[in-house]
Amino acid sequence: MRRLTRDRLTAILMLSPSLILLAIFVYGFIGQTLYVSLTNWGRDPAQALALQPRLEFVWFENYARLFSGVLESRFRQDLVNLFFFTTFFIAGSLGLGLVFAIALDRDVKGEGFFRTVFLFPFALSFIVTGTVWRWMLQPQGGLNVLPTLVGLPRGDFAWLTSRERIWTFDWRSLPDITAVVIAAVLVLLTVMAWREGRRGRAATLAAAAALLSAWVATGAPGIELLPFPEGRGFNLALVGIIIAAIWQMSGYTMALYLASLRGVPEELRESARIDGGSELQVYRYVVFPLLGPITLSAMIILGHVSLKIFDLIFAMTGPDLATTSVPALLMYIRAFRANQFADGAAIAMVLLLMVATVIIPYLVTSLRGEVRR
Amino acid sequence: MRMKILLAFVLSVGLSVASAQELEIFSWWAGDEGPALDALIELYEAQYPNVVVENATVTGGAGVVARAVLKTRMLGGQPPDSFQVHAGEELIGTWVVANRMEDLTWLFEEEGWLDVFPPDLIDLISTDGGIWSVPVNIHRSNVMWFVPENLEAWGVDVPTTWDEFLEVCSSLQGQGVTPLVVGESWTVQHLWESVALAELGPDAYGQLWTGDLSFTDPSVVATWERFGEVMDCTNDDASGLSWQQATDRVVDGDAAFNVMGDWAAGYMVTTLGLEPGVDMGWAASPGTDGVFMVLSDSFGLPVGAPNRDEAIDWLRVVGSLEGQDAFNPLKGSIAPRLDSDLGRYNAYLQSAAEDFANDRQVGSLVHGTAAKESFMSEFATVMEIFLDTGSAQAAASAAEAVAIQTALGR
Incomplete structure (x- = not known):
């Protein structure tokens, strides 16, 4: 064991307050939430808000009910909503941010002005954004009136109040869909491993993919989520929410991309041009590959913002509109309006798991990178 | 000697803290509904001038947010002295069954409220075990x-x-x-x-x-x-x-x-x-x-209220004829008391009061x-x-x- 030098002692002393606080207020409460999610807290009204509630373990009953209970259809719709929201929100923010950044990077006049304009929404809170966009997306006014300014007929899309749903699928086919997606990823990895010449690894991956495909092909035995078909899909009412969220966050991705673009050495671009590359090719083969790391970082940041989204939707459509609801809203309503604290905790744990699957691989790779340096 | 002075100082500080009485009222009445609550608080302060009232309102969403805040406070063992709660199951099914409210039957008897509040309404705020809150308005x-x-x-x-x-x-x-x-x-x-x-x-x-x-x-x-x-x-x-x-x-x-x-x-x-x-x-x-x-807002007395005596005085004001007739015309509701002075209310509220006295009531x-x-x-x-x-x-x-x-x- 290394000697406890004065330097190390100081370091430990300086770190300990934040370590202790983190241990209690982050990990301690995650543990508490996990414990609550395994109990029946809230089932019995006499215990729900008692000063010293007596709780009984029901283990994973709350989780099982969320994913396959007849009455929990809202939770499942919320999950699907969250999936579509996250996908379009990340894609839209990255795309728009990149376009803004490239435009500004080309030495336009008044760059400072436009940079501030694009970045400004990011300075607002989601509550403000939500309130403003709620007004703009009223069916009778706002965006729908815009076309009349140039003489076109007014729009009639029902933005936040639409009940239309596209890309519907049956919730019961979720295991199949998941398996197919995983199998596709495995096939991709197989091809990559084969190309790298790691035959043994490729064989293992191919076998796993084949096994999954066979399981799906035989009708996915072993899992029955629901006794009856339950249609889920992309609610068009979400479009308005996605637009507002992109409006808020694309300026932020623009700032990230702009910093990254400025980091691309001019010499690299010059040499590409001297080699006869067109401007498009310079971007395609020189600039974009250098934006990879920042794109990953932006995706992680946007991803966890999106998975935890609550305030924007609360401000735009309130807590009860199921077509635009997400699990974070349901968690709040369940715990603090219906007094079903165990259900709320279970939803919170599902959210934590989802955020963790986004964050942990990122942390692992970035930590590894730092050690190597 | 110096010790004694110090001791006297500490004691006097302690006493002065104890004599500045406080009362914390928890509700979701702000904005348009704020003036009505203020009128009630003013009336209380006129009757009990040495009490400092802390008006703890949590705005937003017809009480959705306030109720969430209240629940975390109650679970954390820090109840306000008195809080707004809808008469009926929100009171009984959430708070009374969990043993978080004090029985107010004695207060109803002392103030003679059993005769002035309609029996249907008293049923809404009662169980076999007692009467649990004081109604302040009727919508x-x-x-x-x-x-x-x-x-x-x-x-x-x-x-x-x-x-x-x-x-x-x-x-x-x-x-x-x-x-x-x-x-x-x-x-x-x-x-x-x-x-x-x-x-x-x-x-x-x-x-x-x-x-x-x-x-x-x-x-x-x-x-x-x-x-x-x-x-x-x-x-x-x-x-x-x-x-x-x-x-x-x-x-x-x-x-x-x-x-x-x-x-x-x-x-x-x-x-x-x-x-x-x-x-x-x-x-x-x-x-x-x-x-x-019918729906009715009421105030109750949580078990473990830090300033129990002041809270009871507050409930006396809430249930009094004077208090109800100060609050309701501003709030746009009618008084649960059947003896309220209808001259102070507008035409709609007068008609509502007449219906309330004569109609069948459901929740x-x-x-x-x-x-x-x-x-x-x-x-x-x-x-x-x-x-x-x-x-x-x-x-x-x-x-x-x-x-x-x-x-x-x-």
């Missing part, structure tokens, strides 16, 4: 609002049954008018309880909440079917409107009718400056004449009177299932499943 849920002049122009009479309404509906739609305007989710549930009361009648409606009538009973399924017909006469941008914006549609002449609690009267009279009975008219929602669907679902919070909250999901599928049978089955899961009526 009516089943009211239909309209502008008499507009109805005349459209050639339409005020419907007294939903059948009559459906006849009027097509005529109004033909003229490009929304027959009935609704707003965001809870206002749709609010409409449902008025339709259900009309279709089932007060007895069967009450049996829903005691568990004596199943939600899958054919008569209840028929209620959902009727509700679907009524919803066909409503605006299709409902979820984007707050209840005030829905009321605005009626006032502006875009819509003919609106079913909303009588806080809408407060909004139209106080905020919009309309003359009750002239610029705007009202009637019991179709098929519910003679029935008063509101959406506003915490009729059913426990776990059921009430999940009813939003039932409504979504109905709006999503349009199936009365699916909604009825879902409602029954929620009733079983939450042990409604037990």
Whole structure:
């Protein structure tokens, strides 16, 4: 064991307050939430808000009910909503941010002005954004009136109040869909491993993919989520929410991309041009590959913002509109309006798991990178 | 010697802290409703000048946010001295069953309130074990609002049954008018309880909440079917409107009718400056004449209130004739006390007070009177299932499943 030098002692002393606080207020409460999610807290009204509630373990009953209970259809719709929201929100923010950044990077006049304009929404809170966009997306006014300014007929899309749903699928086919997606990823990895010449690894991956495909092909035995078909899909009412969220966050991705673009050495671009590359090719083969790391970082940041989204939707459509609801809203309503604290905790744990699957691989790779340096 | 001076100083500081009495009142009355609460607090401060009142309001969402804050405080063992709570199941099913309230029967006896509050209302705030809160106001849920002049122009009479309404509906739609305007989710549930009361009648409606009538009973399924017909006469941008914006549609002449609690009267009279009975008219929602669907705000005394004596004095003011007549005209509600001075109230409130004294009373679902919070909250999901599928049978089955899961009526 290394000697406890004065330097190390100081370091430990300086770190300990934040370590202790983190241990209690982050990990301690995650543990508490996990414990609550395994109990029946809230089932019995006499215990729900008692000063010293007596709780009984029901283990994973709350989780099982969320994913396959007849009455929990809202939770499942919320999950699907969250999936579509996250996908379009990340894609839209990255795309728009990149376009803004490239435009500004080309030495336009008044760059400072436009940079501030694009970045400004990011300075607002989601509550403000939500309130403003709620007004703009009223069916009778706002965006729908815009076309009349140039003489076109007014729009009639029902933005936040639409009940239309596209890309519907049956919730019961979720295991199949998941398996197919995983199998596709495995096939991709197989091809990559084969190309790298790691035959043994490729064989293992191919076998796993084949096994999954066979399981799906035989009708996915072993899992029955629901006794009856339950249609889920992309609610068009979400479009308005996605637009507002992109409006808020694309300026932020623009700032990230702009910093990254400025980091691309001019010499690299010059040499590409001297080699006869067109401007498009310079971007395609020189600039974009250098934006990879920042794109990953932006995706992680946007991803966890999106998975935890609550305030924007609360401000735009309130807590009860199921077509635009997400699990974070349901968690709040369940715990603090219906007094079903165990259900709320279970939803919170599902959210934590989802955020963790986004964050942990990122942390692992970035930590590894730092050690190597 | 120095020790003694120090000791005296410490003692005097301790004493002065003890003599500055405090009282913390927790509610969600801010904004338009703030002045009414302020009037009540002023009255209290005039009677108990040495008490510093801390007015802890949490705004937003008709109390949704405030109730969440209250629950975390109560669970954390830090109750306010007195808090606002809807009379009925929100009080009994959430707080009384969990042993968090003090019995106030002695206070009711001491103040003679058993004779001045109507017995139906006292039933709402009582269990076999006692009386648990002091009601401060009465609102009516089943009211239909309209502008008499507009109805005349459209050639339409005020419907007294939903059948009559459906006849009027097509005529109004033909003229490009929304027959009935609704707003965001809870206002749709609010409409449902008025339709259900009309279709089932007060007895069967009450049996829903005691568990004596199943939600899958054919008569209840028929209620959902009727509700679907009524919803066909409503605006299709409902979820984007707050209840005030829905009321605005009626006032502006875009819509003919609106079913909303009588806080809408407060909004139209106080905020919009309309003359009750002239610029705007009202009637019991179709098929519910003679029935008063009641919701009532009340204040209770939580177990472990830090300033129990001051809180009891507060409750005395809340229940007093003077307190209720100071609060209610500003709030736009009527006093639960039957001896209140009606001269201080506007034309709408006078008519509501008369109905309250004579009508049959039933509890509101959406506003915490009729059913426990776990059921009430999940009813939003039932409504979504109905709006999503349009199936009365699916909604009825879902409602029954929620009733079983939450042990409604037990």
